[in-house]
Amino acid sequence: xxxxxxxxxxxxxxxxxxxxxxxxxxxxxxxxxxxxxxxxxxxxxxxxxxxxxxxxxxxxxxxxxxxxxxxxxxxxxxxxxxxxxxxxxxxxxxxxxxxxxxxxxxxxxxxxxxxxxxxxxxxxxxxxxxxxxxxxxxxxxxxxxxxxxxxxxxxxxxxxxxxxxxxxxxxxxxxxxxxxxxxxxxxxxxxxxxxxxxxxxxxxxxxxxxxxxxxxxxxxxxxxxxxxxxxxxxxxxxxxxxxxxxxxxxxxxxxxxxxxxxxxxxxxxxxxxxxxxxxxxxxxxxxxxxxxxxxxxxxxxxxxxxxxxxxxxxxxxxxxxxxxxxxxxxxxxxxxxxxxxxxxxxxxxxxxxxxxxxxxxxxxxxxxxxxxxxxxxxxxxxxxxxxxxxxxxxxxxxxxxxxxxxxxxxxxxxxxxxxxxxxxxxxxxxxxxxxxxxxxxxxxxxxxxxxxxxxxxxxxxxxxxx
Numbered sequence: 411x412x413x414x415x416x417x418x419x420x421x422x423x424x425x426x427x428x429x430x431x432x433x434x435x436x437x438x439x440x441x442x443x444x445x446x447x448x449x450x451x452x453x454x455x456x457x458x459x460x461x462x463x464x465x466x467x468x469x470x471x472x473x474x475x476x477x478x479x480x481x482x483x484x485x486x487x488x489x490x491x492x493x494x495x496x497x498x499x500x501x502x503x504x505x506x507x508x509x510x511x512x513x514x515x516x517x518x519x520x521x522x523x524x525x526x527x528x529x530x531x532x533x534x535x536x537x538x539x540x541x542x543x544x545x546x547x548x549x550x551x552x553x554x555x556x557x558x559x560x561x562x563x564x565x566x567x568x569x570x571x572x573x574x575x576x577x578x579x580x581x582x583x584x585x586x587x588x589x590x591x592x593x594x595x596x597x598x599x600x601x602x603x604x605x606x607x608x609x610x611x612x613x614x615x616x617x618x619x620x621x622x623x624x625x626x627x628x629x630x631x632x633x634x635x636x637x638x639x640x641x642x643x644x645x646x647x648x649x650x651x652x653x654x655x656x657x658x659x660x661x662x663x664x665x666x667x668x669x670x671x672x673x674x675x676x677x678x679x680x681x682x683x684x685x686x687x688x689x690x691x692x693x694x695x696x697x698x699x700x701x702x703x704x705x706x707x708x709x710x711x712x713x714x715x716x717x718x719x720x721x722x723x724x725x726x727x728x729x730x731x732x733x734x735x736x737x738x739x740x741x742x743x744x745x746x747x748x749x750x751x752x753x754x755x756x757x758x759x760x761x762x763x764x765x766x767x768x769x770x771x772x773x774x775x776x777x778x779x780x781x782x783x784x785x786x787x788x789x790x791x792x793x794x795x796x797x798x799x800x801x802x803x804x805x806x807x808x809x810x811x812x813x814x815x816x817x818x819x820x821x822x823x824x825x826x827x828x829x830x831x832x833x834x835x836x837x838x839x840x841x842x843x844x845x846x847x848x849x850x851x852x853x854x855x856x857x858x859x860x861x862x863x864x865x866x867x868x869x870x871x872x873x874x875x876x
Contacts, residue, residue: 415778419771422789424450426519427476430796433518434478434511439463441507446495447479474767474845483508484811485827486834505819512811516797520738523793526786527734534729535737536781540640541587542728544576547641547675553628561626563637568623570612570638572675577618578611587640589740594625595633596747598756606634606758627758630858634758641675645724653720654713658705660721661698668695677723688713741794749798766845768852772859805833806841 427450438445445463449455451470458468466479479486481495482503540547549570550563576590577583580597584590594608601607606625611618625634644666649656666674670693674680684692684707692707713719732740751759765773770792777784801809810833818824 411779415775418778418782418785419774422785423770423774423792426522426789426792426796427473429518429522429793430515430800431476431478433514433516434480437511437514438478438480438483441503441510443480443503443507443511444482444495444500445478446481446493447477449479450476452477480511483511484814485830486806505815508815509812512808512815515808516800519793519797519800523738523741523790523797524734526790526793527737530737530783530786530790531731531734533783534731535787536727536729536783539728540642542730543640544584544587544590545641545675546570546572546574546576546638548572548639548679550637550639553626553635553637555626555628556632561628564623564625565636565638568610568621568636570610570621570623570636571614572641573614573673575613576610577613579608581609581611592744592747594636596751596757596759597625597634598751598754600756608634608636610636630855631763632758633763639676642677644674644677644680646721647724648722650720650722653718654707654710655719655721658694658707660694660696660705663698663724665697666694667697667702669693684710684719737790738794741791742798745791745795745798761844761847762851764848764851766848766852768849769855772852772856804841805830805837807837810834810837 431448431450435445435448445465447466447468449468449470451473452475453470453472455468455470458466461467477486479493481493481497482500485493546565549566549572551566552560553563554560579590579593580599582593584593597606597608599607599609601624606627608623608625610621610623612621623636625636627633628635646655646660646662646664646666648662649660666680668674669680669683670687672683688710690709694705694707696703696705707719710718748759748763751757752761752764773788774785777788800807801812803809803813805811805814814825814830
């Protein structure tokens with residue numbers, strides 16, 4: 411399993427980089443631009459060969475991306491190494507050609523993501539049923555803050571109750587639990603006293619209402635949390651003959667919907683209720699097909715926990731089949747939301763929440779351990795993130811090259827070489843600093859993952875966009 415996971419990481423992460431650079435390469439060849447080098451990775455070469463087309467193909471030591479050396483378009487010797495091409499002997503490149511070549515990498519990432527999304531559309535995207543809902547199952551009375559102190563749960567303080575369906579946050583509709591979490595994390599609302607604030611639209615018994623909630627920065631990542639977890643179902647998978655569960659008349663595929671008149675929204679809360687009330691009977695409301703019936707669980711003074719009932723719970727797992735356009739749209743919105751939050755001074759999203767190459771590999775590995783379809787899903791996210799990141803107007807990225815080319819086209823002459831080199835050098839230093847900073851937090855998360863898991867406070871966090 412380990413070797414298979416490593417293979418998937420190398421294949422899909424490497425393919426994402428290869429596809430991007432292949433876009434630049436093919437566009438340059440199509441438009442007659444001189445291609446000097448095609449490299450996967452930066453720095454010294456591991457191996458290289460000269461193609462019949464005169465291009466130096468190589469694999470380099472630093473797996474942080476890749477590049478296609480195009481000396482006619484941009485002088486990137488500080489990053490790509492010295493050029494052997496005398497640019498003065500080559501014809502000038504038109505503005506449309508420059509834009510086509512620079513944007514081609516992003517286009518290929520999107521095409522690759524779309525093709526993978528088509529596979530998921532057919533094969534199905536695995537998810538837990540409780541994550542495919544916005545119904546609240548648990549409202550925590552307290553949440554634990556980063557300094558280990560406790561505070562009143564913001565959701566309970568605002569009046570949110572189990573069974574409420576969250577429809578929107580700050581006017582943005584939410585479709586499922588990960589979408590809800592991301593929208594909450596990226597929110598930038600503030601109260602007059604500076605506290606984080608969101609307006610949550612809920613539906614309760616058919617009535618829609620808006621509640622002002624004041625999130626607290628909590629959890630391992632100090633994100634905006636309000637102390638809620640999604641609703642769960644209690645479906646019987648199997649029963650051990652002769653044990654209490656079978657003796658009271660429960661059957662496989664029965665769904666327990668209430669206990670002692672209280673709706674069942676959380677399996678943990680249900681188990682805790684049984685443990686607190688061992689010495690008295692418990693009334694269970696059960697759905698069997700379309701029929702509703704009530705069974706009585708007798709007193710259980712000798713039973714220690716829920717497993718002693720001889721009930722095996724069904725794993726709440728399903729496969730959804732979202733169409734490719736919906737998948738890409740969700741990934742673009744998610745990534746864009748985090749980018750905007752980084753630039754929003756009122757947001758609590760900081761650069762430390764970003765994920766770098768180490769975190770991306772960690773995400774690939776976790777996905778590979780679960781289901782190859784999750785690897786495809788994560789690869790789509792990576793490619794969408796690469797597309798958006800490369801379009802940012804930073805000098806050494808595609809967006810920066812497009813910006814310089816556009817300025818030169820408007821001016822009617824190229825920008826001074828010194829200005830371009832200075833901007834690229836500053837950008838390189840800043841991006842390397844960002845890489846080291848993000849990598850530090852990626853390693854910290856990696857170490858934290860190997861610590862014993864603490865008691866659940868909220869639903870699991872959704873990873874930030876790479």
